Amino acid sequence: MSVRRFEEKVVVVTGAAQGIGREVAFRAAAEGALLVLVDFSPLVEEVSAEITGLGFPEPLVVLANLEQYAECCKVMDAAVDKYGRIDSLINNVGGTIWVKPYEHYEEAQVEAEIRRSLFPTLWCCHAVLPVMQQQNAGAIVNVSSIATKGLNRVPYAAAKGGVNALTACLAWENGNRGIRVNAVAPGGTDVGERKIPRNTQPMSDDEKVWYQQIVDQTIDSTVMGRYCTPDEQASAILFLASNDASYITGTILPVGGGDQG
Numbered sequence: 001m002s003v004r005r006f007e008e009k010v011v012v013v014t015g016a017a018q019g020i021g022r023e024v025a026f027r028a029a030a031e032g033a034l035l036v037l038v039d040f041s042p043l044v045e046e047v048s049a050e051i052t053g054l055g056f057p058e059p060l061v062v063l064a065n066l067e068q069y070a071e072c073c074k075v076m077d078a079a080v081d082k083y084g085r086i087d088s089l090i091n092n093v094g095g096t097i098w099v100k101p102y103e104h105y106e107e108a109q110v111e112a113e114i115r116r117s118l119f120p121t122l123w124c125c126h127a128v129l130p131v132m133q134q135q136n137a138g139a140i141v142n143v144s145s146i147a148t149k150g151l152n153r154v155p156y157a158a159a160k161g162g163v164n165a166l167t168a169c170l171a172w173e174n175g176n177r178g179i180r181v182n183a184v185a186p187g188g189t190d191v192g193e194r195k196i197p198r199n200t201q202p203m204s205d206d207e208k209v210w211y212q213q214i215v216d217q218t219i220d221s222t223v224m225g226r227y228c229t230p231d232e233q234a235s236a237i238l239f240l241a242s243n244d245a246s247y248i249t250g251t252i253l254p255v256g257g258g259d260q261g
Contacts, residue, residue, distance in 0.1 A: 005242040007032035010083040012075065014066055014124060015092035017044040019191040020143065023230035024090055024237055025059070026051060031238070035059035036079045036086075038066070066093050066120035072127040085135055088241040089128050091142045093120035094159065099203075099211045102154040113155035118162045125170060125181075132179045141240045142167050142183040146254055146261035151217050152210045160185075164252050171250030180249040182240040187256025188218035190227040223258030 011028045015021035017039040025037055029051045037044050037059045044061055052058045062078050064071040079086050094117035098109055105113075121142050132138030144167070145160040147153050164183060171181040203211065219225060236255045239245055254260050 004032040005238070005244060006088070008034065009087040010034045010036065010079060010085055011088045011090065011241065012036040012038065012079055012086055012128070013090045013092060014038040014075075014120065015094070015143075016047055017041045020186065020189060020230050020233045020237070021090070021092040022047055023234040024092065027231070027234045027238055028241075029054070029056040029059070033088075034083055036062060036075070036082075038062045038064055038075050040065045066124060067115045069123040069126070072120070072123040075124070076127045076131055080131055086128055086131050086138065088139045088141070089124060090237060090241060091121040091124050091140065091163075092237075093124075094118075094143065094145075094156075094163075096147070096153050096156040099152050099207055099214060101152055101210065105155060110155045114159050114162075117156050117159035121163050122166060125166060129170075129174070129179075133174070133177050136178040138179045139241045139245075140167075140170070140179070140181045141237050142181070143237065144183040144185040144252060146185050146187045146221075146256045146259055148185070149261050151213050153214070167252060168250050175249055180240075180245070182245070182249060183252045184233065184236045184240065185252055185254045185256070185261050186228060186233050187222060187254070187259050187261075188215070188227045189230060189233055191230055218259075221259040222256055226257065228255060228257060 006028055011033040013021055013025050016025045016037040029035055037048055048059045048061045060082050062075045064075050066072050097113055142163050144163045148157045148161045167181050167183040233255055
């Protein structure tokens with residue numbers, strides 16, 4: 001990377017073990033960031049080692065279950081203890097666990113979807129705000145989803161709708177304190193085979209049909225007729241996290257090849 005928008009900036013990336021979060025971590029490192037990589041899986045250690053092996057500063061790695069508020073506070077405390085500040089927070093934890101029409105969800109499954117795709121962002125924002133307010137500076141980028149309008153993922157869509165509302169409200173509350181809060185809403189993104197599956201149970205025949213409906217809708221809804229790459233999502237996320245977006249806040253940016261969600 002010839003651009004170094006994050007030179008000596010402290011960037012916290014959650015969900016950094018794989019997928020979009022992993023790509024964001026590598027791109028931010030190449031642009032000079034001092035990284036804090038967060039995930040519940042020890043695989044994030046491998047990401048840190050790869051980044052260090054490329055000659056970039058060794059990231060701080062924090063293993064945490066971000067569905068728990070205390071764990072989110074632990075992450076922010078660790079970042080401040082090491083670097084003294086947090087310049088950007090990328091909230092990337094979330095993802096559909098089950099795929100089916102809403103009437104087929106069990107009560108516990110609905111609650112699990114909300115815990116997975118809303119609470120990590122909700123709690124991390126709450127935990128980082130005192131740090132950024134004291135600095136009178138900071139950028140938060142929440143990863144939402146175009147699936148707030150879509151098939152067979154109602155609890156996940158509701159959780160990401162909550163992320164959108166959180167983004168807008170925090171932007172209003174903190175705009176005069178030097179803190180920008182935005183979100184990227186990814187469309188379908190080809191991250192390859194996941195090392196950490198969201199659901200360890202094999203799909204039933206019905207679930208395979210319902211999942212294919214999601215794939216078909218995703219491709220039909222984009223004017224570009226394809227899935228996105230993790231790098232394309234990372235570009236949008238890091239733009240909003242950088243000073244290139246210094247006068248942008250409260251925005252939900254669809255990255256879906258023309259699908260506005």
